[in-house]
Amino acid sequence: MSDSLTRRLNDEKYKNWMKTGQVLKILLDDILVPFAKKRLIEFHECLKQKDPYKKICQSCPEKKEPPTSCKTCTTWKNNILKEHSNPQRGVKWTNIDPKIWPKSIWEVAKTYMPKGQQPGVYSPDTSSVLNFILLCKIFKDKRIGDKMIKNVLQVRNAVMHSGMNISDEHFKAHVNTIKQMMNILRTCIDDTDAIAALKDVDGLLKVNIKIIDDAVKQSVSGNSTQFKQKEENLISQHFMAIDEELRSIDDAATYERMKKDFQKSLSVFFKANPDLEDFGRFKGARIGLQFEERQPIVRRRDDLDPWWGWNLPYVRPNDREMYPVAIDLELDYEYQQPIYVELGSHLL
Structure with a gap:
């Protein structure tokens, strides 16, 4: 956990x-x-x-x-x-x-x-x-x-x-x-x-309150599936409410202020909860919310399986001294975010 x-x-x-x-x-x-x-x-x-x-x-x-x-x-x-x-x-x-x-x-x-x-x-x-x-x-x-x-x-x-x-x-x-x-x-x-x-x-x-309490108990016992599902459902509902709120605003200045307020509070939450960050960024992008930039993900292209490569472990930019090679830009289709992929020396 x-x-x-x-x-x-x-x-x-x-x-x-x-x-x-x-x-x-x-x-x-x-x-x-x-x-x-x-x-x-x-x-x-x-x-x-x-x-x-x-x-x-x-x-x-x-x-x-x-x-x-x-x-x-x-x-x-x-x-x-x-x-x-x-x-x-x-x-x-x-x-x-x-x-x-x-x-x-x-x-x-x-x-x-x-x-x-x-x-x-x-x-x-x-x-x-x-x-x-x-x-x-x-x-x-x-x-x-x-x-x-x-x-x-x-x-x-x-x-x-x-x-x-x-x-x-x-x-x-x-x-x-x-x-x-x-x-x-x-x-x-x-x-x-x-x-x-x-x-x-x-x-x-x-x-309905007990649904949350039971999910917490299961998570403490090692099975966090129900709690995570309930979390994601409620966070999705939260983003829908934010989307409706922003679309209801006519004044441009008020819209920008409210949008920044939502971005700030959500960015703090997801930064403190990295296990939810990708889910939050994906949901946020759908309604035009952009959180602060994080380091790009880097993977070696020659390490990627052609079918299941996106499930392989990430190689972070601070490990790049191990791979002094060219960079290509691809898109992670699960979360719609840019992924910088190491081309691999044998492909150069």
């Missing part, structure tokens, strides 16, 4: 971060999405009935407000905005492909979401679903309350900006906030699966 993994297993604040992320994921997957989706399907059917044209637009561009010349998209837009609790706030048209409103329930939902979504596709996340519930009037009779939604959004933001460290005090407060939303939803939800999930809120929370 690596020293950095051992340190994380004994770091209560890091484990609190993992547990809070796990509880937020259960809230999203098992409760918020079923709750929102059922009402969204009903809303979508009402919008269809209000469309007198019954046609699918073929011409309106994505990421732009539909022109008034398109009667179909204009009808859908007007009826959707009638249910927006704050239309003056403005619709983020970069989220949307309006011509698929009649076919996609989530494309309709994205009209109420903050900037950061992609037209034509949707992968649910806590922030966007909660904003949809907050701003769409179809949920106003469901007794959730704007304050409660904003409190859970604050938990999500606190987790994202925590530097992957949450104190015991904040962990208890975060879980209590999530628990309050679960108990409120239990009184107004009618999805069968979600009802089952909410039947015992305390039990649900204990089970």
